[in-house]
Amino acid sequence: MRELIDKLSKDKMLESRELISLLKGFTQEDAQYLFTRARAVIDSFFGRKIYIRGLVEITNYCNRDCYYCGIRRSNLKAERYRLGKEEIMQCCENGYELGFRTFVLQGGEDLWYTDEKLVDIIASIRKAYPDCAITLSIGERTYEQYLRYFNAGADRYLLRHESANAEHYGKIHPAGLSIENRKRCLYDLKKIGYQTGAGFMVGSPYQSAEYLAEDLLFIKELEPQMVGIGPFISHKQSPFANFSSGSLELTLFLIGILRLMLPRVLMPATTALGTINPQGRELGILAGANVVMPNLSPIGVRSKYSIYDDKICTGEEAAEGLISLQNRLKKIGYDIVVDRGDFEPE
Numbered sequence: 001m002r003e004l005i006d007k008l009s010k011d012k013m014l015e016s017r018e019l020i021s022l023l024k025g026f027t028q029e030d031a032q033y034l035f036t037r038a039r040a041v042i043d044s045f046f047g048r049k050i051y052i053r054g055l056v057e058i059t060n061y062c063n064r065d066c067y068y069c070g071i072r073r074s075n076l077k078a079e080r081y082r083l084g085k086e087e088i089m090q091c092c093e094n095g096y097e098l099g100f101r102t103f104v105l106q107g108g109e110d111l112w113y114t115d116e117k118l119v120d121i122i123a124s125i126r127k128a129y130p131d132c133a134i135t136l137s138i139g140e141r142t143y144e145q146y147l148r149y150f151n152a153g154a155d156r157y158l159l160r161h162e163s164a165n166a167e168h169y170g171k172i173h174p175a176g177l178s179i180e181n182r183k184r185c186l187y188d189l190k191k192i193g194y195q196t197g198a199g200f201m202v203g204s205p206y207q208s209a210e211y212l213a214e215d216l217l218f219i220k221e222l223e224p225q226m227v228g229i230g231p232f233i234s235h236k237q238s239p240f241a242n243f244s245s246g247s248l249e250l251t252l253f254l255i256g257i258l259r260l261m262l263p264r265v266l267m268p269a270t271t272a273l274g275t276i277n278p279q280g281r282e283l284g285i286l287a288g289a290n291v292v293m294p295n296l297s298p299i300g301v302r303s304k305y306s307i308y309d310d311k312i313c314t315g316e317e318a319a320e321g322l323i324s325l326q327n328r329l330k331k332i333g334y335d336i337v338v339d340r341g342d343f344e345p346e
């Protein structure tokens with residue numbers, strides 16, 4: 001396996017069959033070898049800096065029905081909420097004070113936010129915080145919509161592709177949603193000029209090493225500026241309630257692979273990783289992640305944004321917990337910085 005990791009490190013990619021054998025056969029020693037390589041890449045491009053993003057979960061209304069997700073349309077038990085412009089602006093104000101220079105507006109696909117409302121919100125944040133990045137994560141839209149948001153001042157867009165394999169995509173989503181449209185969205189976003197993020201869950205139902213290799217190949221082809229991956233965690237009010245969670249080890253291993261594939265990519269140690277293991281975020285950083293995304297949503301709505309069971313929202317993943325997060329990262333030799341943390345092309 002070491003030869004494969006060396007080859008990945010040198011060529012920044014492997015053939016599909018090599019990725020599959022690596023994913024199926026790696027040992028803990030191989031993983032440590034990979035992480036050492038990944039950290040060396042991080043050191044050369046970022047030093048010991050960790051970028052923070054303030055996550056504002058603007059709505060848990062969603063007109064999609066993804067089988068894995070707790071805020072899917074069919075979950076009639078979800079207590080729904082949405083934030084108005086003033087509440088969102090208040091979150092940004094708190095965040096700015098705490099040192100955030102990126103605001104991520106994330107939500108279900110909620111048609112209440114018309115283009116006019118979104119443009120107004122984006123333009124208001126842009127005006128109030130000219131030194132901050134605005135990231136959107138609100139799902140699939142048309143090219144024209146993405147362009148309007150971009151022109152209003154949005155800089156980045158997160159849209160996990162979820163699974164690059166059409167058959168697998170079809171097993172975790174209802175009819176009507178397609179990987180073709182998802183990929184179209186991602187290419188549109190890149191074309192418009194957004195710093196674009198793709199990604200997937202690790203250990204989602206029916207996933208295999210073969211499918212994961214396709215995810216990696218797709219990501220290599222797309223060349224996104226950001227990649228978000230985290231373990232699948234079941235939600236009890238979803239059709240996938242009885243599936244087990246994705247593994248910590250495999251998630252970390254994939255973070256390491258992605259760091260070698262895309263050396264300058266901005267990659268979070270996700271909340272899901274912190275949820276399946278109390279050391280998850282630190283381990284993610286030591287495997288090759290370089291971003292954390294604390295929660296800036298109003299405290300009263302946080303528990304309602306329940307995309308999977310037991311999602312953490314009060315400790316170091318909360319914006320108010322920034323100091324203890326900083327202390328934890330210091331212990332492993334890393335430092336949170338006050339910075340937009342843009343992607344730097346070669």
Ligand code: 5AD
Pocket residue numbers: 068069070159160162200201230231232233234235272307308309
């Ligand atoms: N477990 C882990 N991650 C999930 N997501 C949605 N549902 C779950 C779940 N049950 C992820 C999806 C989505 C992101 C916002 O959260 O990948 O893109």
